[in-house]
Amino acid sequence: MRYAQCAGDAAALAALAAFSLAVGLAINHFRVEPVPMPYQTQEQRLAAQLERLIHAPAFQVTPANFIGLGQFRAIVNSGSAVIIDARAEPFYHDGHVPGALNLSREDFARDYRRLGSVLAKDRGKQIVVYCSGQDCHDSRMVASALLSLGFQRVEVFTGGFEAWSRAGMPVSRK
Amino acid sequence: MNPRERTAALYRWAELAIRLVVGGVFVYAGAVKITNPLQLADSIWSFQILPRPLVTPLALALPPFEILAGAMLVAGWRVGALAVAVATAIFSAAFASTLARGIAVDCGCFGGAGAPATLAGNLLELARDLAILAAAAALYVGRLGPRKERRDA
Numbered sequence: 001m002r003y004a005q006c007a008g009d010a011a012a013l014a015a016l017a018a019f020s021l022a023v024g025l026a027i028n029h030f031r032v033e034p035v036p037m038p039y040q041t042q043e044q045r046l047a048a049q050l051e052r053l054i055h056a057p058a059f060q061v062t063p064a065n066f067i068g069l070g071q072f073r074a075i076v077n078s079g080s081a082v083i084i085d086a087r088a089e090p091f092y093h094d095g096h097v098p099g100a101l102n103l104s105r106e107d108f109a110r111d112y113r114r115l116g117s118v119l120a121k122d123r124g125k126q127i128v129v130y131c132s133g134q135d136c137h138d139s140r141m142v143a144s145a146l147l148s149l150g151f152q153r154v155e156v157f158t159g160g161f162e163a164w165s166r167a168g169m170p171v172s173r174k
Numbered sequence: 175m176n177p178r179e180r181t182a183a184l185y186r187w188a189e190l191a192i193r194l195v196v197g198g199v200f201v202y203a204g205a206v207k208i209t210n211p212l213q214l215a216d217s218i219w220s221f222q223i224l225p226r227p228l229v230t231p232l233a234l235a236l237p238p239f240e241i242l243a244g245a246m247l248v249a250g251w252r253v254g255a256l257a258v259a260v261a262t263a264i265f266s267a268a269f270a271s272t273l274a275r276g277i278a279v280d281c282g283c284f285g286g287a288g289a290p291a292t293l294a295g296n297l298l299e300l301a302r303d304l305a306i307l308a309a310a311a312a313l314y315v316g317r318l319g320p321r322k323e324r325r326d327a
Binding site: 002005006009010012013016017019020021023024025027028035036037038039041042 | 211212219227229231238253257314318
């Protein structure tokens with residue numbers, strides 16, 4: 001009697017395990033970023049990211065990613081996006097758009113290490129990058145790098161800090 | 175109420191308490207992990223036991239398993255007690271092996287890269303696993319056999 005019960009329970013347990021695996025696989029299938037199969041270690045994942053960064057095409061950012069001052073102002077005011085200042089650190093400290101994070105083209109690797117966890121927390125979140133002004137390329141390069149790193153919604157405020165401050169908008173210093 | 179009845183009532187209450195607490199812990203542990211299987215995979219990998227191809231499947235299957243097993247235990251199904259006992263037995267064995275090898279692992283029991291892994295913390299976690307194992311095993315054994323059915327009837 002007991003033996004039969006135990007055998008039945010063992011079978012039920014096996015069925016439960018199989019069912020759990022099926023549920024887990026199904027959930028993973030519909031995840032935005034499914035867990036890779038087979039497993040990749042943290043080191044491998046970092047290496048893959050760096051690889052992607054190194055081999056990313058240089059100019060992924062197109063005019064479709066550009067936004068003007070009006071739109072940028074609305075985004076900054078709403079606080080819904082991550083604002084990235086792509087200029088070198090001294091310029092950032094001299095004055096930047098309130099709330100902007102400094103991810104400079106010059107020290108991208110160092111800054112990305114510092115900010116990576118903040119940025120990676122919400123990969124789908126809108127990111128807007130700017131640099132000094134109309135003619136600067138830093139914002140485009142940093143935006144390209146972020147696109148290569150898998151961030152989906154990356155935009156460039158082409159007017160840059162020059163257009164922002166010329167419009168009399170608030171400036172943060174630290 | 176004679177002493178025998180009192181003992182029986184005490185057993186029933188103890189059983190209910192164990193079911194709610196242990197089952198609840200399992201449901202909770204599964205629920206917090208189900209949203210971040212990659213983190214769980216990292217912690218499974220840190221045990222250095224499973225070969226690479228099995229790490230992701232286990233990380234995907236474990237949270238639903240814990241939720242279902244915990245819910246079944248709360249509901250008072252015998253298989254729930256067995257599932258929780260077997261799972262904690264495996265957790266304990268895996269833990270004990272990391273202690274024996276002197277590697278500090280992040281158990282990932284309740285998700286979260288929380289406190290840094292330490293051997294002392296792992297010992298505490300092993301003790302907790304063994305306590306859960308004892309409780310679940312006692313429940314399972316207690317519910318086996320015709321004696322139980324007769325008593326219920």
